[in-house]
Amino acid sequence: MSWIGDNLGLIWEQLREHLYLAILPVILGLIISVPLGYVATRYAWLANPLIAFGGILYSLPSIALFIVIPAVLGTKVLSTVNIIVALTIYTVSLLIRNVIDGLRSVPPDVRQSAIAVGYGALHRVVAVDLPIAVPVIFTGLRVVTVANISMVSVGAVIGIGGLGELFTLGFQKDFLTPVVVGVVLSLALALIADVILVTLQRILTPWARVATPVAEVA
Amino acid sequence: MIEFEDVTKRYPDGTVAVDKLSLRIPSNQITVFVGPSGCGKTTSLRMINRTIERTSGTISIDGDDINSHDAVTLRRGIGYVIQNAGLFPHKTVVENVATVPKLIGWDKRKAHGTAMELLERVGLDVKLAERYPAQLSGGQQQRVGVARALAADPAIMLMDEPFSAVDPIVRHQLQEELLRLQRDIGKTIVFVTHDIDEAIKLGDNVAVLRVGGKLAQFAPPAELLANPADDFVRGFVGQDRGYRALTFVHPDELPVKPLPDELALQDGVPVGWRNGSEELLPLGAVFKRGDSLRAALDAVLTSPTGCGVCVDDNGKAVGVIDQSTVAEALRS
Ligand SMILES: Nc1ncnc2c1ncn2[C@@H]1O[C@H](COP(=O)(O)OP(=O)(O)O)[C@@H](O)[C@H]1O
Numbered sequence: 001m002s003w004i005g006d007n008l009g010l011i012w013e014q015l016r017e018h019l020y021l022a023i024l025p026v027i028l029g030l031i032i033s034v035p036l037g038y039v040a041t042r043y044a045w046l047a048n049p050l051i052a053f054g055g056i057l058y059s060l061p062s063i064a065l066f067i068v069i070p071a072v073l074g075t076k077v078l079s080t081v082n083i084i085v086a087l088t089i090y091t092v093s094l095l096i097r098n099v100i101d102g103l104r105s106v107p108p109d110v111r112q113s114a115i116a117v118g119y120g121a122l123h124r125v126v127a128v129d130l131p132i133a134v135p136v137i138f139t140g141l142r143v144v145t146v147a148n149i150s151m152v153s154v155g156a157v158i159g160i161g162g163l164g165e166l167f168t169l170g171f172q173k174d175f176l177t178p179v180v181v182g183v184v185l186s187l188a189l190a191l192i193a194d195v196i197l198v199t200l201q202r203i204l205t206p207w208a209r210v211a212t213p214v215a216e217v218a
Numbered sequence: 219m220i221e222f223e224d225v226t227k228r229y230p231d232g233t234v235a236v237d238k239l240s241l242r243i244p245s246n247q248i249t250v251f252v253g254p255s256g257c258g259k260t261t262s263l264r265m266i267n268r269t270i271e272r273t274s275g276t277i278s279i280d281g282d283d284i285n286s287h288d289a290v291t292l293r294r295g296i297g298y299v300i301q302n303a304g305l306f307p308h309k310t311v312v313e314n315v316a317t318v319p320k321l322i323g324w325d326k327r328k329a330h331g332t333a334m335e336l337l338e339r340v341g342l343d344v345k346l347a348e349r350y351p352a353q354l355s356g357g358q359q360q361r362v363g364v365a366r367a368l369a370a371d372p373a374i375m376l377m378d379e380p381f382s383a384v385d386p387i388v389r390h391q392l393q394e395e396l397l398r399l400q401r402d403i404g405k406t407i408v409f410v411t412h413d414i415d416e417a418i419k420l421g422d423n424v425a426v427l428r429v430g431g432k433l434a435q436f437a438p439p440a441e442l443l444a445n446p447a448d449d450f451v452r453g454f455v456g457q458d459r460g461y462r463a464l465t466f467v468h469p470d471e472l473p474v475k476p477l478p479d480e481l482a483l484q485d486g487v488p489v490g491w492r493n494g495s496e497e498l499l500p501l502g503a504v505f506k507r508g509d510s511l512r513a514a515l516d517a518v519l520t521s522p523t524g525c526g527v528c529v530d531d532n533g534k535a536v537g538v539i540d541q542s543t544v545a546e547a548l549r550s
């Protein structure tokens with residue numbers, strides 16, 4: 001226990017790095033997936049290949065990505081950019097499906113009336129299509145956020161891994177406490193992130209949890 | 219006036235949905251497009267707000283080609299109501315109605331104020347304003363749809379089978395309310411239905427289309443019933459068009475007979491017929507002074523005694539008629 005007290009600074013530092021490495025890719029991934037998903041619903045032939053390609057990317061082992069990316073990007077092996085790029089790729093590969101499904105979940109008559117009342121194309125996407133797609137997109141966001149939080153630790157193998165570095169430390173010194181701290185904190189991080197996302201979704205979609213229709217009163 | 223001139227729509231798969239349609243839709247009236255399923259009603263309607271672009275021909279509004287302005291601006295000036303209302307599920311009722319005013323740049327307060335007025339106008343309880351569409355019945359959603367279409371006070375309103383998905387009682391109410399509303403607002407309404415009864419009830423003019431989007435006849439409903447242009451129209455308006463035509467016969471004053479003793483009244487309002495036993499026989503339909511001959515005949519036919527009851531505006535019985543009264547009115 002004294003180890004924890006002596007190393008609060010280190011633990012805090014790794015926690016912050018972990019959070020940064022996990023969440024920034026979620027944000028970048030969302031920013032990339034939304035326009036990509038929109039294009040895929042406009043040009044319907046693009047959607048299935050994109051989803052399939054996403055599936056393939058997602059199945060790549062993270063460790064391989066962490067190692068290949070420096071070679072491709074020319075970044076230093078020990079750069080956080082590698083982790084961020086790799087996790088952004090994962091995020092996009094998973095979120096793209098949810099964005100496409102979400103945009104497809106807009107009922108045709110709702111889209112038709114959005115056009116008919118005189119929304120321009122871009123305005124319609126922002127004001128009608130995306131808000132209606134929020135529940136489906138958030139399902140993907142929750143999955144990908146939790147996955148990213150656990151995957152950051154894998155980065156420890158190449159030397160940058162937030163809480164994962166506590167694992168390395170514990171293994172090197174054959175000492176359990178840092179490992180337990182790392183596991184507990186990354187679990188807690190995942191849990192808190194999920195709670196925040198669920199709350200955010202509830203705030204964004206008050207309409208999605210309304211009561212059943214009242215009886216017909218003309 | 220909306221004018222179609224040789225308008226043709228050929229879909230990419232080769233289907234000719236509308237073939238050289240020419241017609242003039244008068245302003246400030248209800249014009250109904252009616253015809254069997256797939257005859258091109260929806261396509262014709264949606265070419266007016268350019269949510270479907272025609273293949274050839276011209277459509278003009280008050281002499282102005284609809285292609286002379288951009289489509290988005292055109293649409294903001296044309297109300298549009300569809301079958302399941304197509305309300306925005308993520309917006310409250312009042313936000314739905316305020317959509318077009320906000321799109322054309324009104325500030326939020328003015329837009330919402332107008333929206334609230336419109337909700338009342340279409341017969342909705344303003345308490346529903348903050349609800350979401352999923353919390354409304356089908357009939358209420360349809361009213362919101364009409365309010366949304368009218369919010370920015372467009373000159374034209376397009377309605378595509380707006381009342382087809384609600385039950386018959388609510389449909390009847392919505393039809394009556396549309397007619398009442400139209401007496402106040404006098405919009406140019408183009409109304410699509412496959413139901414000839416609805417067309418006859420609502421239309422100042424009815425355009426009967428046949429498959430392939432060809433105009434079979436364009437006439438006021440009474441004319442349509444009296445003089446169908448051909449066998450197709452005759453078949454479409456139905457066997458009982460003679461009976462339907464009675465809708466347009468409004469005898470000034472049917473001579474009513476005094477109330478018979480068998481008619482049971484409560485505070486002057488008829489409630490049924492006595493026949494000696496405890497239970498009353500059902501009343502049947504009643505009609506009002508000034509109603510059509512169709513309503514009067516209906517009252518006679520549905521009454522168990524053969525006597526149709528005439529009521530005043532408060533629902534109180536003022537007299538009865540029988541078959542001979544109707545026959546007499548028809549002869550004159
Ligand atoms: N997007 C489309 N692509 C191909 N054919 C269509 C399309 N929309 C409608 N049609 C065809 O055009 C014809 C007229 O359709 P529509 O205008 O919807 O008829 P209605 O509203 O009278 O039922 C039908 O044969 C229909 O199948």
Ligand SMILES: [Mg+2]
Pocket residue numbers: 259260261
């Ligand atoms: Mg149709």
